[in-house]
Amino acid sequence: MTSAGRGVRGPWWRDAVCYEIHPRAFADSDGDGIGDLPGATARLPYLRDLGVDAVWLTPFYPSPLADAGYDIADHTAVAPDVGTLGDFDTFAERAHTLGLKVLVDLVPNHTSDAHPWFREALAAPGGSTARERYLFRPGRGVRGEEPPNDWRSAFGGAAWTPVGDGEWYLHLHAPEQPDLNWYRPDVVADFERILRFWLDHGVDGFRVDVAHALYKDPALPDAGPGQHEDPARNHLLPYYDREELHPLYRSWHTLLAEHPAGPPGSAPPGERLLVAEAAVFDPARLARYVRPGEMGQSFNFAFLECPWEPAAIRAVVTESVDAMTAVGAPVTWVLSSHDAVRPVTRYGGGPVGVRRARAAALLMLALPGTAYVYQGEELGLPQVELADDRLRDPVWRRSGGTERGRDGCRVPLPWEGGRAPYGFSSAAPADCWFPQPQGWAALTADAERADPGSMLELYRAALRLRRSGSARAVADGAALRLLSPPDAAHLAFDRGDGLLCAVNFGARPLALPESFDGTEVVLASGPLTDEGRLPTDTAVWLRQVVRSVG
Known part of the structure; x- marks a missing residue:
């Protein structure tokens, strides 16, 4: 049984839903306008009620904050503005009590220049x-x-x-983030120390930042024009996706498997998780990171960056499932993160973006494997256009002010009330980590809990079904069966446990495929037509009707 009590084969993480917390933008407990660990601890029951299985904390370590905390000055401490090591222990203990696993960021490619x-x-x-x-x-x-x-x-x-x-x-990122030399034994040894330290503090797994970039070609050859312009060619660059990575990750897999058990409630040695944030877009090459004895999961950036087109999404789904099935790993689906434009905005904005984001949520949560939800995704928050003088992202500076960067998805979460800061903090709105827009009263967690048609209630319903016996989450993609032809304006599939999903990308309402005969609707991202057809930009979950005889 998993920590959430579901009868699923394999470790807890093979079919888990993990919620990403960006600590300084999640919940502030002391009124300084900055989210912190005690604030996050107080909101953990919200995540339990949402229905996720684990939480992932982005960096909370001491940092000059040149890159949202990914420039780390001390990998085994807590930043004073976020809390103390004792606060982290309390967070982990409370999460485990609620049945939630805890992941933290490991940032091994670089340190802060203040390290x-x-x-x-x-x-x-x-x-x-x-x-x-x-x-x-x-x-x-x-x-x-x-x-x-x-x-x-x-x-x-x-x-x-x-x-x-x-x-x-x-520095493959900002100048304040000097890259480490992973051919040095003392660098390897220090990160083994860091892994052991956080395991002893109850961590159940690690999301490994830029996992594809640690080793660089020692000859330092020129890379030529077009660097970072075509992600599909990342693996051809002399500083990405090198073979030396894989023995290192096998050694970390062994370390996590052999390190003694942590505090009560933490994952036992055989069930700890390594997640690769590897910007590798070739499915077969990405699958190498999750071969047996290496990492457990790798983020599927091809899915996150896929346009809202049925042929493109079908290709990403089938290629991802085939590649991961070949190595016995689950596919890890991601719609958003602290690095990506929020789905509502990315899919067109306004009512169209909301419809598509709702449909995309049901699509992602129906697919076999694991899923990651970024804070505010479940509320349908849009990307925020921040004033120039409030931008922090180094992309803004490094591009000469031509690229606004990622700050628009890092605006604090709205919890309750009719005005900013919507329960995020008791500080004045202008003093918060980032200012929230006016007009978010209907997007607070409190308001959406009271609205059965809200994005939050859609996520809660979908996650309840993932846990239920009638639509239990499927860890592996081998049983996935596509029910729609390749040139269709919709995508339909049976994921192998009696749950069927259809998404209509076309301009006209869709009559459900004949293969869906004998099914009943259990959840839809929007209302069906009076004739029972699926409107444009709408997804539906159905299950086989089992009728008693006699």
Whole structure:
């Protein structure tokens, strides 16, 4: 049995739904306008009632916040504005009491430039051991005035910064995030220490940030034009998706399997989870990260970035299922995250975006495998257009103000009330982590709980069905059977446990396929027509009707 009490084969995470918490934007307990761990702890019953199985905390570690906390100065501490280590222990204990597992971010590709190691490296001469923990190299040109190669940062601009003595250091993200040298044994050993530390504090698994980027080609060859422009070619870059990654992840798998049991309620050694945030879009290459003995899950970015088109979504679904089934891993479906434009906006905005986001939610939650829900996705929050002077994302700076970055999906969650900050904090709205828009009163968790037609109630109903015996979550995709032809304007499938799903992408209402005869509607993302047809941008779940005889 899993922690939620469902009878499913395999570890708890193979069919789990995990909720992503961005701590500084989730719930503030002390009125300083910044979300914190005690605030998140107080809201855990909301997540239990929502029906998720686990929570994932994005970084809560000490950080100068050059990149939303992904520039970490101390990997085994808690940032003072978010709480204390004791607050984390309380959060984990409360989550486990409520039947929720706890995942945290592991950020192994880089540190903050405020990390003691990097400060030591800057103070040391070229060629020193301290600098070898990172990727310092002499510049090109007569006086080292040019970067060592042409590598570009994923946030824009060059991936190298000079330090004034003829050497440059590599940062595939912001300059405040120097990349570590994973060929160094002391780097490997330190992250083993970090893993053990958080396991001892009750963590059930780790989401591994930019898991495809740790090792770089030691020869540092030029990468050529077009870097970061076509994600499908990421695996061809000399700093992504290298073979050296896989022995490392096998060693981490072993560490998690062998490390002694943590506090009561935490996952036993054989059920801890590693999740790869690997921006690898070739399904077969992505599947290598979750082969037996490596990680358990890998985020499916191809699904998240797929346009609202039936042929494209059908291709992503079938290719993803086939690739993961070949290695015995579940597919991990993601519609949004702290790095992505929110679905309501991404799918067109306004009433169209809301309809499509509702349909996409039922599509994702019907597909076999695991699913991740980002805070506010269940409320149907749109992307927020923030004022220039409130933007924090380094993408905004690195692009010269041409790309607004990801801050619009990181606005604090609205909990209750008719005006900002909607129960997120007792601070003034202008003093909160990001300002919330006026007009969100109908999108608060409290308002949506009272509205049977709300996005929140749709998610709650779908997650109840995933748990139920009549539509139990399916961990593996081998039983998935497509019921719609490849050129159809709809997608229909039987996922293998008696639950059927259909999504209408076409402009006209859809008569349900003949293969759905003998079924009854158990959930729909919107009302069907009077003739029982499926309107455009609408999804429906059906199940076989079992009739008694005699």
